[in-house]
Amino acid sequence: MSTDAVADGHGAAGSDTSAAPPIAAPMRTAMGAAGTDPSQLYDYGRRPPRLPDPVNVANDDLDIALDDRLAMYKMQQILRQMERRAYDLFLQNLVKGTSHLSLGMEAVSAGVARAQRPDDYTFATYRGHAHTMARGAPLGPVLAELLGRENGILKGKGGSMHLASVEHNMMGSYAIIGAHLCIANGTAWSAQMRGTDQVTVAFFGDGATNIGAFHEALNMAATWKLPTIFVCENNLYMEYTPIDLVSAVPNPAADRAGAYGLQSIIVDGNDADEVYVAAAAAVSKARAGEGPSLIEAKTYRHGGHSRADPGKYRPDEEVEAWLQRDPIPLYHQRLLRLGVDESTLLSIQQDVAARVDEATEFARSGAEPGPQHLMSDVWADGGSAWRN
Amino acid sequence: MAELSPTGTIGAATAGLATAESAAASPGGTPVESTELSYREAVARGIAQEMRRDPRLVMLGEDIAGAGGVFKTTVGLLDEFGPQRIRDTPISEQAILGAAAGVAMTGVPVIAEIMFSDFFAVCFDLLANEIAKGRYMTGGQLQAPLVVRTHNGAGSRFGAQHSQSVENWCMMIPGLKVVAPSTPVDVIGLMASAVRDPDPVVFFEHKTLLAKKGLVPQGDIVDQLGVAKIVREGTDCTITALALMVDRALQAADRLQADHGISAEVIDLRSLVPLDTRTVLGSVERTSRLFTVEENPRLCGWGAEMVSIVVDEGFWNLDGAPVRITTPHIPIPSAASLEDLAVPSVDRIVETISRAMG
Numbered sequence: 001m002s003t004d005a006v007a008d009g010h011g012a013a014g015s016d017t018s019a020a021p022p023i024a025a026p027m028r029t030a031m032g033a034a035g036t037d038p039s040q041l042y043d044y045g046r047r048p049p050r051l052p053d054p055v056n057v058a059n060d061d062l063d064i065a066l067d068d069r070l071a072m073y074k075m076q077q078i079l080r081q082m083e084r085r086a087y088d089l090f091l092q093n094l095v096k097g098t099s100h101l102s103l104g105m106e107a108v109s110a111g112v113a114r115a116q117r118p119d120d121y122t123f124a125t126y127r128g129h130a131h132t133m134a135r136g137a138p139l140g141p142v143l144a145e146l147l148g149r150e151n152g153i154l155k156g157k158g159g160s161m162h163l164a165s166v167e168h169n170m171m172g173s174y175a176i177i178g179a180h181l182c183i184a185n186g187t188a189w190s191a192q193m194r195g196t197d198q199v200t201v202a203f204f205g206d207g208a209t210n211i212g213a214f215h216e217a218l219n220m221a222a223t224w225k226l227p228t229i230f231v232c233e234n235n236l237y238m239e240y241t242p243i244d245l246v247s248a249v250p251n252p253a254a255d256r257a258g259a260y261g262l263q264s265i266i267v268d269g270n271d272a273d274e275v276y277v278a279a280a281a282a283v284s285k286a287r288a289g290e291g292p293s294l295i296e297a298k299t300y301r302h303g304g305h306s307r308a309d310p311g312k313y314r315p316d317e318e319v320e321a322w323l324q325r326d327p328i329p330l331y332h333q334r335l336l337r338l339g340v341d342e343s344t345l346l347s348i349q350q351d352v353a354a355r356v357d358e359a360t361e362f363a364r365s366g367a368e369p370g371p372q373h374l375m376s377d378v379w380a381d382g383g384s385a386w387r388n
Numbered sequence: 389m390a391e392l393s394p395t396g397t398i399g400a401a402t403a404g405l406a407t408a409e410s411a412a413a414s415p416g417g418t419p420v421e422s423t424e425l426s427y428r429e430a431v432a433r434g435i436a437q438e439m440r441r442d443p444r445l446v447m448l449g450e451d452i453a454g455a456g457g458v459f460k461t462t463v464g465l466l467d468e469f470g471p472q473r474i475r476d477t478p479i480s481e482q483a484i485l486g487a488a489a490g491v492a493m494t495g496v497p498v499i500a501e502i503m504f505s506d507f508f509a510v511c512f513d514l515l516a517n518e519i520a521k522g523r524y525m526t527g528g529q530l531q532a533p534l535v536v537r538t539h540n541g542a543g544s545r546f547g548a549q550h551s552q553s554v555e556n557w558c559m560m561i562p563g564l565k566v567v568a569p570s571t572p573v574d575v576i577g578l579m580a581s582a583v584r585d586p587d588p589v590v591f592f593e594h595k596t597l598l599a600k601k602g603l604v605p606q607g608d609i610v611d612q613l614g615v616a617k618i619v620r621e622g623t624d625c626t627i628t629a630l631a632l633m634v635d636r637a638l639q640a641a642d643r644l645q646a647d648h649g650i651s652a653e654v655i656d657l658r659s660l661v662p663l664d665t666r667t668v669l670g671s672v673e674r675t676s677r678l679f680t681v682e683e684n685p686r687l688c689g690w691g692a693e694m695v696s697i698v699v700d701e702g703f704w705n706l707d708g709a710p711v712r713i714t715t716p717h718i719p720i721p722s723a724a725s726l727e728d729l730a731v732p733s734v735d736r737i738v739e740t741i742s743r744a745m746g
Contacts, residue, residue: 155527166529171493172522179513182483186490193446193472193496200490213513216480220487223478377528378563380586386562387663387697388614 049318050236050244052270052300052325060334062273068114072272073335073345075110076328077352079130082139085356086129086146090307094364095146099160102130104270104302107327108233109134111275112201115283121169121187121200123180126161127233128173131203137165139355140362149366156369157377169198178213180204181230185217188226188292199227199286201279207238209252215259218294222260227286229279232296233269239305240313253296262294269297270327273334300325420605428598430572431461431537434579435499437608439469442497445583448475448484449501449537458503459539459598481507485514485536489522492534497583505540505554505592512557519588520563532588535579540568541632541683542731543596548719551727553683555630556690558590559660565613566660568592570634572602574658577611585613594631614662618671622653625677625745628668628694630657633681633732640737648742652679660690668694669702676707679741681732686717711744713737 083101090099102109105127113134116122124131133142137153145152146160153165161175171187174180184202191198208214209232221228232253236243249255254264267278275297282293300322304311311319332345378384425433439445447465449457453476456463466474477484481502488500502508508515515536522530542551558566567582567589569575575593582589619634620641629637634656641652653671657664672678678698680691695710713732721727 153527154525154529157527158525162525164526164529166493166526171490172526172530174518176513176517179482179486179518182480182486182514183490183493183518184486185483186487186492187494188490189487190491190494190496193491194494213482213486216478216483217486219478220480220483377524380523380531380533382528384562386661387665 079106100127107272111272112279115279126175132163135170139359144363151366178211181217188228197287206234206243221292225291269299422603430575434576438583447499481511505538540592547722551720565589616664616667620654622651626671629681678710
């Protein structure tokens with residue numbers, strides 16, 4: 001989280017902000033505005049690396065209950081092990097189509113979801129497996145959906161890029177950049193009109209900050225004081241291109257916040273605690289009727305953009321530095337420093353591994369969707385008739 | 389709170405006989421008085437009727453509240469329903485349709501106005517990819533009880549970017565219902581059925597019809613989607629038309645009768661999805677000839693689909709090739725002389741049909 005954000009009171013929720021140590025904004029030094037030399041755009045893998053800032057050990061002292069921390073640890077384990085399993089199943093040619101994994105970015109999903117209530121809404125992008133599971137969607141049906149099975153959470157009709165679990169108020173994953181930020185304002189507006197204090201979280205990537213819908217959504221949310229929380233997962237690359245080479249400002253979300261009267265909030269997206277604190281503050285603000293927030297979480301994907309992409313445009317030194325900053329071992333170390341037994345953490349890992357195996361069995365045992373599903377679910381009556 | 393019928397319009401589509409009239413509520417069965425109303429006033433009355441019925445219903449769009457709409461189709465709604473339910477928006481068509489989609493996902497019915505139908509092009513992702521497909525691609529999880537109203541069509545000398553008829557853009561997207569009324573009473577009745585429909589409905593209000601007047605019964609009016617109307621009976625040929633083209637087809641039919649002795653049956657389709665093919669096929673069975681009058685540019689207009697269906701399913705009833713009368717495949721020009729040449733006119737309809745039947 002940026003020092004600005006801490007100083008203006010948006011640094012922490014439910015805790016004494018002034019007691020929190022100042023936290024340096026990650027990566028400000030490593031990121032520059034777009035270069036003037038267009039040849040940089042094509043210098044795959046040989047550009048200066050975008051290195052992470054050092055780990056902030058002081059975040060150990062953030063005022064977060066141990067239960068919350070253990071829950072976030074467990075969720076990160078679920079997301080990590082499920083995404084790895086999805087990748088394994090892809091290698092076995094069982095996951096068809098494409099998939100965009102959140103390996104390396106689990107702290108963002110886990111931290112934000114922990115700050116939400118079950119009745120809050122969530123919207124995600126095509127990189128939405130983690131966000132869907134973090135809201136409590138059942139693991140077996142999620143995995144079965146990736147395999148295109150009838151027991152998938154969308155009956156096999158949506159696939160990897162459209163995961164949703166409306167039962168958990170996870171209102172969908174949207175595969176065309178930008179639109180869902182506008183849709184998220186709608187559930188937020190509904191909550192505002194109905195007088196509930198539900199908030200809506202919309203996740204998006206750094207690339208989405210350069211599309212018009214991002215700006216339309218922020219302007220409307222700010223003007224109508226909607227309880228929408230926009231969370232940018234800045235993994236430094238919009239698909240295959242470094243985001244700083246195609247953006248007018250170094251922090252593509254946070255540097256635009258001021259244009260909509262919002263605070264500039266940057267957090268270490270590889271630290272679930274820092275994400276959680278910023279999200280909780282934004283949630284409190286939204287519940288209080290004080291309008292939207294825009295949070296930029298700096299993070300890194302361990303793999304390529306999608307399953308078709310080995311990610312070779314990223315310098316080896318950069319990838320290595322970020323792998324050293326893997327959010328899950330770092331969180332594991334934090335919990336040990338806070339006095340949690342290694343055996344407790346190991347037991348969580350093993351419990352999750354068993355659940356992932358169970359989910360895999362569920363998914364693999366599913367049938368392929370039969371023809372009765374082809375023409376259903378276009379209309380509310382369950383059918384697809386367009387004429388008499 | 390009124391419950392939305394889960395099976396609303398498909399029932400209507402399958403019910404499908406030709407002459408379903410707009411039903412006016414008349415408690416006690418007493419005759420209902422009618423008043424003369426313009427198409428423009430009917431829009432506001434239809435919306436107000438539904439807002440009174442369902443206190444959850446909201447509407448948003450550019451200049452719709454304080455200004456009463458740039459075409460004055462929403463005059464008086466702000467005064468009656470207040471700024472929470474009648475919301476002015478920024479010029480942000482994606483934000484407008486996005487907000488509508490999100491509200492609808494929570495089960496709250498909503499009407500969004502896109503000022504000109506030409507502007508669908510700047511928010512077509514929302515319309516074609518999000519609103520239309522949400523339910524299917526989530527295996528039935530997401531709902532979209534929303535209406536997108538827009539002002540459509542030529543005749544105002546506005547030029548190529550404010551004069552198009554784009555109902556065919558929407559007809560081709562699975563998951564959207566498409567309605568285009570031609571009379572004030574149909575505006576109210578179809579507005580009610582669109583709002584009560586649990587699926588997304590695109591509602592085309594024709595700019596050149598806004599001043600058109602018609603008798604409208606007092607009281608609530610509720611119609612059905614997917615039911616065409618035979619607005620003139622005839623025996624020699626069937627003319628299908630939509631919105632502004634319905635009046636032109638009717639005038640053409642009068643002249644065909646008077647000048648050429650041709651008895652034309654005119655069908656106002658009223659909705660393209662669901663499409664009342666039964667009424668059209670039944671008419672062609674009696675008349676043996678089909679003409680379509682479309683304001684769309686030539687390629688991929690709705691008439692092409694209609695001709696295809698009639699040829700597929702009514703071929704042996706036909707005594708001649710079906711003929712499409714359309715705007716040429718050009719952008720709409722601004723000058724009055726050129727715009728009038730572009731859009732099908734009464735003269736062109738009469739000429740085309742009399743030549744084909746001659």
